[in-house]
Amino acid sequence: xxxxxxxxxxxxxxxxxxxxxxxxxxxxxxxxxxxxxxxxxxxxxxxxxxxxxxxxxxxxxxxxxxxxxxxxxxxxxxxxxxxxxxxxxxxxxxxxxxxxxxxxxxxxxxxxxxxxxxxxxxxxxxxxxxxxxxxxxxxxxxxxxxxxxxxxxxxxxxxxxxxxxxxxxxxxxxxxxxxxxxxxxxxxxxxxxxxxxxx
Numbered sequence: 001x002x003x004x005x006x007x008x009x010x011x012x013x014x015x016x017x018x019x020x021x022x023x024x025x026x027x028x029x030x031x032x033x034x035x036x037x038x039x040x041x042x043x044x045x046x047x048x049x050x051x052x053x054x055x056x057x058x059x060x061x062x063x064x065x066x067x068x069x070x071x072x073x074x075x076x077x078x079x080x081x082x083x084x085x086x087x088x089x090x091x092x093x094x095x096x097x098x099x100x101x102x103x104x105x106x107x108x109x110x111x112x113x114x115x116x117x118x119x120x121x122x123x124x125x126x127x128x129x130x131x132x133x134x135x136x137x138x139x140x141x142x143x144x145x146x147x148x149x150x151x152x153x154x155x156x157x158x159x160x161x162x163x164x165x166x167x168x169x170x171x172x173x174x175x176x177x178x179x180x181x182x183x184x185x186x187x188x189x190x191x192x193x194x195x196x197x198x199x
Contacts, residue, residue: 060093060094060096060100060119060166060175061093061094061095062091062092062093062094062119062164062175062176063091063092063094063125064089064090064091064092064125064128064164064176064178065089065090065125066078066080066087066088066089066090066162066178066180067087067088067090068080068084068086068087068088069088070086070088070127070130071127074090074125077180078178078179078180078181079180079181079183079188079191080133080180080181080182080183080188081182081183081184081185081188081189082133082153082154082156082157082182082183082184082185082188083153083185083188084133085132085133085134086130086131086132086133086134087130087131087133087180087182088127088129088130088131089104089127089128089129089130089131089162089164089178090125090126090127090128091119091125091126091128091164091176092122092123092124092125092126093119093120093121093122093175096119096120096121096122097121098121099118099119099120099121100118100119100166100168101116101117101118101166101167102116102117102118102119102128102164102165102166102167102175103115103116103117103164103165103167103172104116104117104128104129104162104163104164105162105163105164105165106131106137106160106161106162107160107161107162107163108137108156108158108159108160109158111137111138112137112138113131113137113138115129117129119164119166119175128164129162131160131162133153133156133182134151134153135151136151136155137156154184156182157182157183157184158181158182159179159180159181160179160180160181160182161177161178161179161180162176162177162178162180163176163177164176164177
């Protein structure tokens with residue numbers, strides 16, 4: 001048994017003491033040996049320089065508006081009629097080099113819907129997400145087809161919030177948020193009669 005341990009120790013010592021041949025890359029201009037890099041440096045040096053680099057987090061400057069219109073001339077508003085078909089979120093992310101994955105979070109009371117999407121590099125506002133007012137915020141998993149049964153759009157009345165989160169290597173960060181209100185037809189029409197606020 002003792003001989004076994006001596007043999008293992010001798011094998012380990014000879015393996016650790018074996019010298020690698022000296023090459024021209026190991027010598028400095030004056031003929032002295034260069035210092036050998038540590039094992040951590042060897043690992044990093046062995047990785048090819050062409051490997052993909054992790055995307056650096058950019059500070060996003062996001063501009064957005066909510067509108068009844070999906071395209072064309074847009075009117076930014078925070079009040080919508082329950083009779084409308086959808087509420088559209090239009091965004092622009094300044095100085096964005098490539099599409100950025102985001103999560104859109106629509107919240108109404110205790111209900112919440114999250115959808116995945118992308119912020120696109122653009123110099124103008126473009127539609128990023130929509131909230132349909134003709135179906136429930138959270139779909140009933142017991143329904144077998146795409147119908148929403150007897151959904152009452154009045155369930156959408158009240159205050160809402162939309163948030164946009166960017167996810168990168170540092171985690172999830174809020175890049176845009178906006179509150180808005182869905183009103184009855186009568187209440188919405190009354191807001192149209194109010195005088196415009198002058199700034």
